[in-house]
Amino acid sequence: MESWMKAIVLVPGTTTLQVADRVEPSVVESDDVKLQVLQVGICGTDREEAAGGRAAPPPGKSDLVIGHEMLGRVVETGASVASVRRGDLAVFTVRRGCDHCPACAINRSDMCYTGDYADRGIRHRDGYQTEFVVDSEAYLVPVPSSIASIGVLTEPMSIAEKAIDEAVQIQVGRLPDAGDAGGWLRDKNVLVAGLGPIGLLAAVALRLRGANVHGLDVVDAGTIRPSILEQLGGTYVDGRQVNPHALAEHFPEIELIFEATGVAQLEFDLLAALGANGVYVLTGIAGGDRPVTIDGSSLMKALVLRNQVTVGSVNASHKHFALAVADLEAGKRAWGSALDQFITHRLPYTEFAEALSHHPPDEIKTILEWSAL
Numbered sequence: 110m111e112s113w114m115k116a117i118v119l120v121p122g123t124t125t126l127q128v129a130d131r132v133e134p135s136v137v138e139s140d141d142v143k144l145q146v147l148q149v150g151i152c153g154t155d156r157e158e159a160a161g162g163r164a165a166p167p168p169g170k171s172d173l174v175i176g177h178e179m180l181g182r183v184v185e186t187g188a189s190v191a192s193v194r195r196g197d198l199a200v201f202t203v204r205r206g207c208d209h210c211p212a213c214a215i216n217r218s219d220m221c222y223t224g225d226y227a228d229r230g231i232r233h234r235d236g237y238q239t240e241f242v243v244d245s246e247a248y249l250v251p252v253p254s255s256i257a258s259i260g261v262l263t264e265p266m267s268i269a270e271k272a273i274d275e276a277v278q279i280q281v282g283r284l285p286d287a288g289d290a291g292g293w294l295r296d297k298n299v300l301v302a303g304l305g306p307i308g309l310l311a312a313v314a315l316r317l318r319g320a321n322v323h324g325l326d327v328v329d330a331g332t333i334r335p336s337i338l339e340q341l342g343g344t345y346v347d348g349r350q351v352n353p354h355a356l357a358e359h360f361p362e363i364e365l366i367f368e369a370t371g372v373a374q375l376e377f378d379l380l381a382a383l384g385a386n387g388v389y390v391l392t393g394i395a396g397g398d399r400p401v402t403i404d405g406s407s408l409m410k411a412l413v414l415r416n417q418v419t420v421g422s423v424n425a426s427h428k429h430f431a432l433a434v435a436d437l438e439a440g441k442r443a444w445g446s447a448l449d450q451f452i453t454h455r456l457p458y459t460e461f462a463e464a465l466s467h468h469p470p471d472e473i474k475t476i477l478e479w480s481a482l
Contacts, residue, residue: 111132111133112132112133113130113131113132113133114130114131114132114133114239114240114241115128115129115130115131115239115240115458116128116129116130116131116174116235116238116239116240117129117174117175117176117238117239117458117461117477118131118172118173118174118175119158119159119164119172119173119174119175120166120171120172120173121158121164121165121166121172121173122161122164123161124159124160124161126159126175126461126462126465128458128459128461129172131174131239133240133241134241134242134243135243136185136186136187136243137187137243138187138245139187139188139189139190140187140189140190140245140246140247141186141187141190141243141244141245141246142183142185142186142187142190142193142199142243142244142245142246142249143183143184143185143186143241143242143243144179144181144182144183144184144199144201144241144242144243145181145182145184145240145241145479145480146179146180146181146237146238146239146240146241146242146479146480147180147181147182147198147261147478147479147480147481147482148179148180148260148261148476148477148478148479148482149176149178149179149180149237149238149261149458149476149477149479150178150179150261150262150264150265150474150475150476151178151464151465151474151475151476151477152177152178152265152306153371154177154231155175155176155177155230155465156465156466156468158173158175158231159175159465159466163231163232164231164232165231165232165233166233167227167233167234167235168233173230173235173236174230174235174236174237174238174239175230175231175236175238176230176236176237176238176239176477177203177228177229177230177231177236177237177264178237178261178262178263178264178265179200179201179237179242179261179264180198180199180200180252180257180260180261180263181198181199181200181201181237181242182196182197182198182199182480183195183196183197183198183199184241186246187246189246190246191246192246192249192251193246193249193251197251197252198251198252198253198254198257198260199249199250199251199252200249200250200252200260200263200264200430201229201237201242201244201248201249201250202248202250202264202267202425202426202427202430203228203229203230203231203264203424203425204218204219204221204226204227204228204229204424205218205226205227205228205229205234205248206218206221206226207221207222207223207224207225207226209223209225210222210223210225213226216247216426216427217426218424218426219271219423219424219425219426219429220426228424238458238461238477238479239479240479240480247427248427250263250427250430250431250434251434252434253434253438255438255441256434256437256438256441257482258449258452258482259437259441259448259449259451259452260434260437261452261474261476262306262310262433262437262448262451262452262474263430263433263434263437264425264430264433265306265307265310265474266310266313266314266433266436266437267425267429267430267432267433268307268310268392268422268423268424268425268429269307269310269311269313269314269367269392269433270314270425270429270432270433270436271422271424271425271426271429272311272367272390272392272422273294273311273314273315273318273367273390274290274429274432275390275420275422276365276367276388276390276420277290277293277294278290279388279418279420280293280364280365280386280388280418281293283418284386292319294315294318294319294320294365295318295319295320296319296320296321297320297321297364297365298320298321298323298360298361298362298363298364298384299315299320299321299322299323299363299364299365299366299367300323300324300325300356300360300363300365300366300367300379300382301315301322301323301324301325301343301367301369302325302326302366302367302368302369302370302375302379303325303326303368303369303370303371303393304324304325304326304328304334304335304337304338304369305334305369305473306451306473306474307369307392307393308324308326308367308369308370309324309334309337309338309451309473310451311367311369311392312324312338312341312343313341313436313437313440313444313448314432314436315365315367316341316342316343316443317436317439317440317443320365321344322338322341322342322343322344323343323344323345323346323360323363324338324343324344324345324346325346325348325351325356326345326346326347326348327347327348327349328347329347330345330347332471333450333453333471333473334473336450337447337450337451337473340444340447341444341447346359346360348375353375353378353379353381353382354378354381354382356379356381356382357381357382357384360382361384362384362385363382363383363384363387364384364386364387364388365387365388365389365390366379366380366382366383366387366388366389366390367390367392368389368390368391368392368393369392369393370393371393371394371395371396372393372395373395373397373399373401374399374401374402376391376393376395377401377403377408380408380411380412380417380419381411383411383415383417384415385415385416385417386415386416386417387415387417387418388417388418388419388420389417389418389419389420390419390420390421390422391419391420391421391422392421392422392423394423450473451473451474452473452474452475452476453469453471453472453473453474453475454469454472454474454475454476455475455476455478456475456476456477456478457477457478458477458478458479460477461477464477
């Protein structure tokens with residue numbers, strides 16, 4: 110006999126969003142894991158979907174269960190599952206591969222060549238804003254109880270981890286004095302542009318690796334975002350007071366820029382702050398249709414003559430989810446309650462409309478709660 114559960118369901122391409130009944134999934138395969146969903150984070154992608162933006166239902170369906178940043182508790186496992194047991198906390202990754210490219214064949218669907226992948230809660234696969242979810246152990250990442258209060262940050266942290274990992278691997282591979290990946294960031298000057306959840310989580314990972322982190326945003330000093338950055342040992346730069354082209358005068362030889370703003374003009378302007386042999390990694394997806402003005406000749410000249418690298422990074426692999434869990438645990442040990450401050454708003458799932466339609470000025474991360482931890 111079928112059991113039913115609640116889920117937040119969107120008709121893609123519209124603003125039709127509601128709590129609906131869905132059939133509760135069951136463990137069928139030997140490697141299946143069933144999680145009771147505890148918390149699901151809200152991000153810009155969710156709000157874009159809810160406003161009628163990019164989203165696609167599963168094949169043959171007209172609606173989509175949204176949500177991709179989740180934390181759950183194991184309630185049932187298939188016979189071959191060995192990494193978790195009933196009662197453990199865990200998350201599922203987001204992307205599922207196309208099944209016909211070399212990257213997806215080795216479980217690196219974050220680097221899919223074809224674009225035929227599915228993203229749970231975004232594109233062609235139902236997401237996690239629901240009471241229960243089932244998926245393969247291959248997509249499961251255990252979360253220790255020591256970070257239960259911030260485990261829902263694993264997915265956004267994985268985005269930061271992948272971008273940093275890619276930047277470091279590039280530098281270690283090309284710079285003659287770089288040393289190894291484990292130590293390249295130590296004492297390096299790093300600029301994090303945009304102190305939203307991705308930028309602040311990047312600051313955690315960078316500080317854990319010994320980098321000197323300078324955070325750029327357009328909020329008043331002393332407010333929550335600069336305050337958290339300073340608790341991590343970083344320094345705050347008010348972008349309203351310092352022109353991006355003058356950043357190099359304040360922080361010479363910036364060797365890594367981690368961009369998390371999604372503002373196209375600023376993304377170009379920040380290149381002026383990058384030091385010789387530096388690497389610039391972009392994670393923000395620029396929106397809008399405002400024209401951008403750049404000095405293309407000077408920009409290209411600097412990239413060539415100063416041996417600079419730019420790289421775009423999106424989504425994350427299982428490896429980066431595991432790194433995210435490890436760094437959240439290390440960050441919790443290092444800075445305690447500072448990481449709990451990342452979650453600024455907690456709402457019951459029934460208040461999904463409020464969470465998806467409003468972006469409070471002091472928000473870092475809003476989560477919807479489905480069940481008690």
